[in-house]
Amino acid sequence: METVTAKPAQAHYSFFQGVERSFDLAAKYTRFESGILEQIKACNSVYQMKFPVRIGDKIEVIEAYRVQHSHHKLPCKGGIRYSMDVNQDEVMALASLMTYKCAIVNVPFGGAKGGIKINPKQYTAFELEKITRRYASELVKKNFIGPGIDVPAPDYGTGAREMSWIVDTYASLKPGEVDAQACVTGKPVTQGGVRGRTEATGLGVYYGIKEVCDVAEDMKKIGLTTGIEGKRVIIQGLGNVGYHAAKYFFDNGAIIVGLAEHEGGLYNEKGLDIYKVVEHRKSTGHIQNFPGAKNVPTSADVLEMPCDILIPAALENVINGSNAARIQAKIIGEAANGPLTPEADEILNQKGVIVVPDMYLNAGGVTVSYFEWLKNLSHVRFGRMDKRFSENQNTFLLKSVEHLTGKSVGDTERSLILHGPDEVDLVYSGLEDTMIGSYHEIREALLSIGSGVNMRTAAFTVAINKVGVAYEELGIFP
Numbered sequence: 128m129e130t131v132t133a134k135p136a137q138a139h140y141s142f143f144q145g146v147e148r149s150f151d152l153a154a155k156y157t158r159f160e161s162g163i164l165e166q167i168k169a170c171n172s173v174y175q176m177k178f179p180v181r182i183g184d185k186i187e188v189i190e191a192y193r194v195q196h197s198h199h200k201l202p203c204k205g206g207i208r209y210s211m212d213v214n215q216d217e218v219m220a221l222a223s224l225m226t227y228k229c230a231i232v233n234v235p236f237g238g239a240k241g242g243i244k245i246n247p248k249q250y251t252a253f254e255l256e257k258i259t260r261r262y263a264s265e266l267v268k269k270n271f272i273g274p275g276i277d278v279p280a281p282d283y284g285t286g287a288r289e290m291s292w293i294v295d296t297y298a299s300l301k302p303g304e305v306d307a308q309a310c311v312t313g314k315p316v317t318q319g320g321v322r323g324r325t326e327a328t329g330l331g332v333y334y335g336i337k338e339v340c341d342v343a344e345d346m347k348k349i350g351l352t353t354g355i356e357g358k359r360v361i362i363q364g365l366g367n368v369g370y371h372a373a374k375y376f377f378d379n380g381a382i383i384v385g386l387a388e389h390e391g392g393l394y395n396e397k398g399l400d401i402y403k404v405v406e407h408r409k410s411t412g413h414i415q416n417f418p419g420a421k422n423v424p425t426s427a428d429v430l431e432m433p434c435d436i437l438i439p440a441a442l443e444n445v446i447n448g449s450n451a452a453r454i455q456a457k458i459i460g461e462a463a464n465g466p467l468t469p470e471a472d473e474i475l476n477q478k479g480v481i482v483v484p485d486m487y488l489n490a491g492g493v494t495v496s497y498f499e500w501l502k503n504l505s506h507v508r509f510g511r512m513d514k515r516f517s518e519n520q521n522t523f524l525l526k527s528v529e530h531l532t533g534k535s536v537g538d539t540e541r542s543l544i545l546h547g548p549d550e551v552d553l554v555y556s557g558l559e560d561t562m563i564g565s566y567h568e569i570r571e572a573l574l575s576i577g578s579g580v581n582m583r584t585a586a587f588t589v590a591i592n593k594v595g596v597a598y599e600e601l602g603i604f605p
């Protein structure tokens with residue numbers, strides 16, 4: 128069997144090198160020859176562009192990227208981020224994580240990622256629209272976007288608004304392309320988006336951690352009871368992912384003891400009401416001085432406070448060699464991409480902390496993007512064909528049971544039983560099923576590899592096996 132030796136964890140890994148290192152650690156548990164492994168790891172196409180955009184009375188040269196990590200399945204898929212930290216290494220790392228992420232949740236896409244090196248807060252909506260449309264047309268020019276080629280989505284600093292500019296630019300450059308809407312996901316529902324996409328990543332984080340906490344055997348090992356209820360949770364980052372994750376934990380009985388944002392954090396061992404904290408932040412402009420809670424000076428400090436579950440939902444590298452030893456959580460759920468450096472991973476593994484890896488835990492976004500893409504290609508809303516049929520059938524069944532028993536159910540039960548699936552019900556159901564099924568695939572791999580291996584390595588082996596088999600089936604050209 129081919130063995131690939133991973134370098135020991137040491138400081139100064141680039142983000143992409145960190146992903147490669149995790150890959151190498153896992154590759155030795157797979158059966159593929161080194162050539163296939165090298166091909167899986169490599170970024171297939173890297174497109175760096177620079178284009179001019181007139182901002183006010185000046186011309187700005189904008190630096191942007193689209194990286195297609197793997198063409199083993201098409202289209203490629205992955206978000207576009209707007210941030211001053213965007214660089215080629217980061218986009219390559221994020222694109223490769225997308226390949227493994229899609230494989231883990233059985234979404235039939237290759238991985239990709241895009242980025243524009245701007246601080247979106249420094250531009251007006253009009254300027255952002257100009258930058259986004261120009262970026263989209265650069266992608267069209269080079270055939271780097273299309274329903275069967277490469278399908279972007281939101282990521283850090285972008286959302287439904289940017290996706291709607293992209294679909295409109297694409298459609299206007301490709302007149303008559305009947306599937307044009309499927310060139311990008313995460314669109315507003317009015318522009319071909321799917322219901323449930325906005326909250327999908329945060330909801331997927333909740334479903335994933337819930338499944339982890341429901342396995343009694345694993346919880347016993349780390350001294351926790353089963354279930355989400357009563358678990359003390361800290362969430363770093365209240366963007367789209369962090370906010371929705373916090374909301375589902377809160378709604379389902381977890382105690383949100385800590386919350387962190389750029390400006391600092393809050394801690395209250397009795398629990399924070401996420402809805403009230405968000406309202407408070409909106410009205411005061413910052414998270415601090417929330418009634419009853421203790422102010423924590425920086426976002427990084429909040430990570431080290433006592434809790435059972437820690438959810439870093441902001442950016443990469445926030446848990447690293449210098450703070451990992453002080454983390455008190457027993458479970459870390461990587462809602463962000465790459466929040467732990469390889470050094471942190473090693474330290475936390477030694478401490479026996481369960482680290483639920485990003486490429487599984489935050490895959491809810493791309494899973495629901497897949498549903499949106501399917502909806503766009505089929506040109507029909509989910510539930511349109513079967514909702515009424517289910518309701519009629521449920522009515523008939525309930526009436527028969529009531530007739531036969533001579534009893535009738537209450538109003539709440541009646542509406543629950545009769546309800547036929549709406550689009551959002553089907554999306555949530557597909558997402559929940561995916562998160563549960565994929566978690567158990569990773570857990571099985573973890574158990575079969577044996578001790579000393581963490582969940583990230585197990586998740587990588589699952590991904591490598593799937594991508595490797597796809598390469599074998601494709602055949603390699605002579």
Ligand code: GLU
Binds near residue numbers: 206207279283490494
């Ligand atoms: N940006 C998200 C991620 O990192 C979603 C990607 C997608 O939906 O294509 O997974």
